[in-house]
Amino acid sequence: MKILIIDEMHPSIVEMLEMDxxxxxxxxxxxxxxxxxxxxxxxxxxxxxxxxxDRELLEKAINLKFIGRAGAGLDQIDLDYLVERRVKLFHAAKGNRDAVAEHAVGGLLALFNNIIKADGEVRKGIWDREGNRGHELMGKTVGIMGYGNMGKSFAKRLSGFGVKVLAYDKYKLEFGNELVQEVMWEKVKVEADILSIHVPLTPETRNFFTLDELESFAKPFWLINTARGEVISFATLNAALDRGILRGAVLDVMENEKFQKFSPEQKTEFEKLAARSNVIFSPHVAGWTFESYEKINKVLVKKIKKAFED
Structure with a gap:
């Protein structure tokens, strides 16, 4: 088949496809x-x-048999039109699930132990031990929203920390095991000390975390979002942090990831969020490791080969 690659990829993918x-x-x-x-x-x-x-582009692709998405998110793809056209869709969530899980754990540990704050202070000659007293993960209850590739991998990484892991997934059943307890969303909201989000962006999940939703949690909690920023706004995060609903946040994604395109409200709210020492940011790199860069290729090529080997 003739294949067009329109984004930066690990160079190994060209050779792998040509070999097939x-x-x-x-x-x-x-x-x-x-x-x-x-x-x-x-x-x-x-x-x-x-x-x-989108439909405009896909209508031009009159010979298209498949799209390979080098990553997990499918929110920028007209999925209904692909089904209508019988175009196959492959994505590579398995290629970066380990990277996302490790990043989520790393961010959580950095937040719990004031690593970013303490590092900045020591570099300035400030030796404040009491002001950087941390929290232990041991004994906490971790809630996971979404138990696909990323959520499952995150739960696996938590297995050595002595935590209770609760997972909710609206579209999966009977996945509980020795690592994780399958529960309803209400139980997560009652028990979670930490919530890690691992859901795709859909009309259902966009702005799911309103202030009312966060207020319905039984106790203050820490939030990890390595999924999609649009599930919670800057304004909601600030309001929840101000009210003590959230104790802190690890944010690899944001509602708007283009600084130059912030609305005036987004700019104000982001600046407020960025001034908080109990919020840790990263630029949507949770799944962006040297290893995942190559793993994604292997996953995609394997799926393409399997689908068209007949």
Missing amino acids: GHQVTYSPKITRSEILEQVAAYDGLIIRSKTPM
Whole structure:
């Protein structure tokens, strides 16, 4: 098949696809207008998240047999139209699940032990032991919302910390095991000391975490979000932190990840959030390791080969 790669990928993917007999065009700098002009000639597209796979683009892809998403999120893809066209969709959540899980644990430990704050103070000659007294993870109850590849991998990483792990997934059943207790959402809200979000962005999850939803938790808790920023707004985070509903947050994702496109309200709320020592940010890199960069290729190529081997 003729395959067009429109985003930066680990270079190994070209050789891997060519070894399976495909003709590959690697064009990571290609613009949307250029894709629209060229896409009709290709059987497959491999993408990240730079260019939305909307109906306008997909209608031009008259020979398209598959899209390979180098990552987990599918929110920028017109899934209904792919079904209508019978275009196969592959994504590579298994390729970066370990990276996301490790990042979530690392962020949580950094937050609990004031690592960022303490490091900054020591570099300035401030030796404040009491002001940087931390919390232990041992004995806490960790709630997981969404028990797919990422949630499951996160639960596995927690197994040595002496925590109780509760997981809720609206679309999965009977996944409880020795690592995790499958529960209803209400039980997570009653017991969780920590909540880690591992859900995709859908109309159902967008802005799911309103202030009312957070207030319905039985006790103050720490929040980890390595999923999608749009599930909770800057304003909601600030209000919950101000009221003591949230004790702190680890945020790898934000409701708007383009600083230059912040609305005036987003700018004000983000600046307030950024001034807090109990909030840790990272630039959507939880799944962005050197190892996952290559693992994603292997997962995608394996799925493509299996789907079309007949």
